[in-house]
Amino acid sequence: MAANTVNDTHTHDFDAQVLVLDGEITITRDGKAQTFRAGDSCEVPAGTVHAEQIGPQGVRYLAGRRERA
Secondary structure, eight states: TTOOEEEEEESSSSEEEEEEEEEEEEETTTTTEEEEEEOOOOOOOOOOEEEEEEEEEEEEEEEEEOOOO
């Protein structure tokens, strides 16, 4: 994703798992911001209200999703 991109507060109808390959992404949920860098991973369960801020060098990541029945 491009540097300094902001994805405002939103939810997904699936569980997401992200593994950061390079760059950084900050995910804010439950009022707490956490930054993930190369080698870090995080899970965002379905229905979790969150926002994303991409770092100044952008971010490259692998994302998996598990659909909820």
